[in-house]
Each structure stands twice: as C-alpha cells, then as structure tokens.
Amino acid sequence: MISVRRSSSQERRIDMATDYAALKKGGFMRQKQKNCFSLRLRVVGGNVTAGQLAKIAEVADEFGDGHVHLTSRQSIEIPFIKLDQIEEVKAALGEGGVEPGVCGPRVRTVTACQGSAICPSGCIDTYSLAKELDDRYFARELPHKFKFGITGCQNNCLKSEENDLGIKGGIRVSWRESDCIGCGVCEKACRTGAITITDGKVSVTADKCNFCGRCVKSCPTDAWDQENGYIVSFGGLFGNHIAKGEPVIPFIADHDTLMRVCDAAIQFFDDNALPGERFKFTIDRVGRESFKNTIMEAYNNG
Amino acid sequence: MADFQITDSIDITDAVCPVTFVRAKVALEELEVGDILSIRLNDGEPVQNVPRSIKEEGHKVLRLTDNGDGTYELIVRKEAE
Numbered sequence: 598m599i600s601v602r603r604s605s606s607q608e609r610r611i612d613m614a615t616d617y618a619a620l621k622k623g624g625f626m627r628q629k630q631k632n633c634f635s636l637r638l639r640v641v642g643g644n645v646t647a648g649q650l651a652k653i654a655e656v657a658d659e660f661g662d663g664h665v666h667l668t669s670r671q672s673i674e675i676p677f678i679k680l681d682q683i684e685e686v687k688a689a690l691g692e693g694g695v696e697p698g699v700c701g702p703r704v705r706t707v708t709a710c711q712g713s714a715i716c717p718s719g720c721i722d723t724y725s726l727a728k729e730l731d732d733r734y735f736a737r738e739l740p741h742k743f744k745f746g747i748t749g750c751q752n753n754c755l756k757s758e759e760n761d762l763g764i765k766g767g768i769r770v771s772w773r774e775s776d777c778i779g780c781g782v783c784e785k786a787c788r789t790g791a792i793t794i795t796d797g798k799v800s801v802t803a804d805k806c807n808f809c810g811r812c813v814k815s816c817p818t819d820a821w822d823q824e825n826g827y828i829v830s831f832g833g834l835f836g837n838h839i840a841k842g843e844p845v846i847p848f849i850a851d852h853d854t855l856m857r858v859c860d861a862a863i864q865f866f867d868d869n870a871l872p873g874e875r876f877k878f879t880i881d882r883v884g885r886e887s888f889k890n891t892i893m894e895a896y897n898n899g
Numbered sequence: 900m901a902d903f904q905i906t907d908s909i910d911i912t913d914a915v916c917p918v919t920f921v922r923a924k925v926a927l928e929e930l931e932v933g934d935i936l937s938i939r940l941n942d943g944e945p946v947q948n949v950p951r952s953i954k955e956e957g958h959k960v961l962r963l964t965d966n967g968d969g970t971y972e973l974i975v976r977k978e979a980e
Contacts, residue, residue: 780963780971786947817950817960817973 622736624697625683628676635666635676636686637698639735642709642727642747643671652693660686670744671708672698702741702872704734704863712749712766713825719749720810720825721766733856734863740870740879743863751809756835758842761876762862763830764855767808768823769848772799776820783812783821808848826850831862831892832877840877845889846896854896861895903961903974906934911949912941912970919945920952923975927958930977935961938973946971 617627625634638653645653653673657665662677678686687697698706707730710716712723730745737743748755749766757763783799784792791805792812801812808828813821827849833842849855862876865888870879880888909926911919923938930936940949942965950960953975962974 778960778962780950781965782946782950782963785942811947815947815951817954817963819954 618701620683621700622703624699625678626674626700630677632680633676634678634680634683635674636678636683637668637700638673638675638690639696639698639706640672641707641731641735642724643711644724645673646694649693649695652690652695655693656686656689656695660689668706670706670746672706699736703739704737704743704745707731707735707745707747708755708760709747710749710755712747716749718752718814719766720768720808721747721749721764721827723747723749723755723766726764729856730859733859737863739863739867740872741875743866743876745859751807758830758833759835760833760842761831761866762859763833763842765828765830766825767828767848768810768813768825769808769850770801770806770810770813770824771822772801773820773822774798776818778818778820780817782815782817786811786815824850827855829855829858831888832875832880834875834877838875838877842877845885845892849896857895857898858892861891865891903935903976905937905974906930908937908939910939911945912939914945916944916948920949923949923953924956927953927956927975927977932977932979934977936975936977938975939966940971940973942969942971946973949973 620634624637626637628635653665653675657663657675660678660682661675666674666676668674707727709723709727712721713719714722714724727747744760745762746755746757746760747764748757753765757765777799779797781794784794788811789805789807791802793800813823828844829846829849830842830844832840834840846858849858866876866879869883907926907930909922911922914922919940926936940946950963950973954960958978959976961976964972966972
C-alpha cells in the first residue's frame with residue numbers, strides 16, 4: 598500500500614514540478630524549501646469565519662508546519678504544504694468552506710476595511726462591495742496583477758490609493774435648515790474649511806468638501822441630507838514602484854455607475870496593457886486623457 | 900430661543916472621552932422620561948462626540964450653545980428606551 602502511494606506521488610511530482618505558473622495561479626507559492634509550497638487562501642474583504650479558521654488551523658497542523666502567515670493584503674497563507682499533498686489539502690480545506698486564492702497576472706484578493714456594517718466611521722458597506730467585486734472579477738486573467746481595495750471613509754484604514762483600483766466611501770451632504778439648532782458643531786468638525794455659518798445659515802463650499810461626512814456624523818439633530826457614495830482612484834501601486842492612485846472622475850453617488858466604472862477600468866487594462874505592465878504604466882503610456890475619456894464615458898452613460 | 904425647565908445639571912469638563920459620554924449616560928439614566936439635563940462640556944473632541952452619542956442613544960438634543968470660554972452647554976431631553 599505504502600509503495601503504491603509513493604510511486605503515484607512521484608509521478609504527480611514529475612507532472613506538476615514543471616508547471617509552477619499553474620500552481621501559482623492556483624494559489625500555491627513556491628518556497629525556498631524544496632517541494633514546499635505556501636498555499637494562499639481566498640479571503641474576501643478580510644473576513645474569515647470561525648469555522649473557516651478552525652479548518653485552516655487543522656490543515657496547517659496536519660499538512661503544514663503548524664503556522665500560518667497573514668499576508669499584507671488580508672489573505673492567509675499556509676506554508677510548508679508538500680507538493681504531493683496538494684490535492685488532499687485542497688479537499689480538506691474545501692470541507693471547511695475554504696478555497697485557494699490566486700497569484701500571478703490576474704485579479705487578486707479584494708481587500709476591505711470593516712466599513713459601515715461594523716465601524717461608526719464607515720460611509721459605505723465595504724464588505725458587500727468586496728464580495729460583489731470578488732464575484733465579478735476574482736482571478737480574471739489579465740496582462741498583469743490587478744488589485745482592488747475598498748476603504749469605508751477618509752480615515753483610509755485600507756489605504757485605497759495603493760491599489761490599481763481603489764474605492765473610498767464618502768458622503769455628499771446638503772444642509773437641512775428645518776432640523777438645525779444652530780450649534781455650530783459641523784463647522785468645528787469639518788477639517789477642510791468647507792463649512793461656514795453666517796446668520797444661522799450653514800453653507801458648504803463644494804470644491805473644499807472631501808466627502809468625509811464628519812459634519813453629518815457629529816450633528817446632534819441629523820440636520821443633513823446625505824448621499825453615500827464612492828471616490829475612486831486608479832493606478833496605485835506600492836511595490837518596486839510607488840505611486841498613489843489618482844481620481845479622474847467626480848464623486849460617484851450610485852452603485853450602478855460604480856460598477857460601470859470598474860468594468861471600464863479593468864477592460865481598459867485588459868485591452869491596452871503590455872504583459873507584465875501595471876495599470877499605472879498602462880495609463881501613462883496610453884495617455885491619461887485617453888484613459889479619462891474612457892472612464893468619463895462609463896461615468897456618464899447610465 | 901425657548902427656555903427649558905432643567906431637571907438636573909452636570910459638568911463633564913474635567914473628563915476625557917469616553918468617560919465624558921459615560922457620565923452623561925449615567926446622569927440620563929437617573930432621570931425620568933421627559934426630564935431635561937444640562938451638560939457642560941469642553942470644546943474639541945467632547946463637543947463633536949457627546950451630542951452625537953446622546954442622539955444615537957435615542958435622546959433628544961434640544962440645544963447646544965457655545966459659552967465662549969472653551970466650553971459648551973448641551974441641553975438634552977430624556978426619551979423612552
């Protein structure tokens with residue numbers, strides 16, 4: 598029995614050893630140690646259930662060396678998985694609702710902060726959005742890696758501008774005089790000097806407002822009408838080159854427009870990028886104006 | 900501006916967040932529904948957080964006035980749970 602197993606695993610080793618790219622695509626990252634792989638798991642928006650964690654712990658003990666690594670982008674990797682146990686490991690993880698992640702030239706883990714479902718500062722439901730983007734794009738093949746990151750507010754805990762496509766929650770406000778008690782807290786809460794109060798009337802200077810929503814959140818009487826929406830940035834990267842993603846479109850106030858913009862951005866990358874070229878460099882090479890026109894078209898055509 | 904029949908007053912200018920809100924919450928718990936509490940609190944973090952937190956607890960913020968000396972007076976009516 599033992600000798601049969603050994604020979605079949607050796608055959609498998611020969612088949613698979615040559616195709617590291619396929620393994621990488623399936624989330625198995627080659628380690629320095631011979632025949633050992635660090636298995637990256639599929640995590641969405643940084644959320645993992647207790648049941649999944651228990652299964653991950655079990656697999657790390659049984660097939661790894663008893664530890665896991667938390668990656669810089671909210672995934673979990675289980676190191677020291679042996680090449681000939683890859684299928685067993687996948688099956689074991691599957692029982693606990695855990696899937697392998699991906700690496701290589703495709704859409705990577707969609708990261709998110711806790712957002713409005715949990716955090717008092719959150720302006721958007723980051724997790725639902727991460728789930729939706731993951732369903733829509735995860736592992737889509739592209740000329741190079743493509744990262745989405747979603748942060749719930751201007752505190753930017755999730756560092757949205759580090760990503761190829763970053764989404765930041767915001768609130769577009771308008772003052773409702775009927776409920777205002779004239780306390781002036783909004784003016785103090787505003788960090789950009791966008792709010793002025795004259796003779797009891799509150800006014801918001803649109804080009805100073807950064808949609809942080811602090812006026813709304815500090816208001817003791819809810820005297821604001823609010824539209825929760827998205828500030829999107831494009832072309833961020835934080836590896837060998839460091840660049841901050843730049844916004845090219847105004848505040849997005851609805852979900853469907855956001856999806857059209859994401860579709861257009863990823864399609865632009867797919868159509869124009871050279872192999873191994875990050876989004877920022879594609880935008881720079883093809884031209885910011887051309888990119889902006891593509892995105893504005895998606896923004897406007899609802 | 901209307902004057903209110905103040906039931907009780909507290910001064911939380913010697914506290915920092917989150918104790919500021921806790922003191923206000925405790926004071927409100929000791930009142931009856933409809934009673935009015937006056938709270939003296941500091942400018943800065945307390946004035947941006949305490950009124951909002953009280954609103955989120957379901958009470959009614961009636962007035963917030965700047966005393967001009969780095970403190971505010973917050974007038975709150977206790978509401979039913």
